[in-house]
């Protein structure tokens with residue numbers, strides 16, 4: 001004769017299975033939360049930098065002595081960095097490269 005499993009026992013089994021599935025998701029969810037928190041911090045830093053834009057623009061000194069200054073270093077990090085001529089210019093353009101961030105800048109002449 002087949003032994004009947006009580007309703008309570010069956011519900012308990014389903015609950016235990018759900019608990020097991022939840023446990024299996026813990027590590028991947030923790031990793032996702034950590035990645036999202038890191039992305040949020042990066043966005044907050046980018047926002048803070050963007051909000052400083054107008055004030056940085058006002059304080060930018062395009063030249064120090066004879067040297068042209070890198071606009072990318074200034075706007076991104078408020079860092080003074082010299083643009084060095086890299087040659088290869090044409091009759092219409094001069095080419096420069098930042099000594100710090102390596103960004104190329106083309107200037108029409």
Ligand SMILES: [Zn+2]
Pocket residue numbers: 070071072073074081098099100101102103
């Ligand atoms: Zn630079």
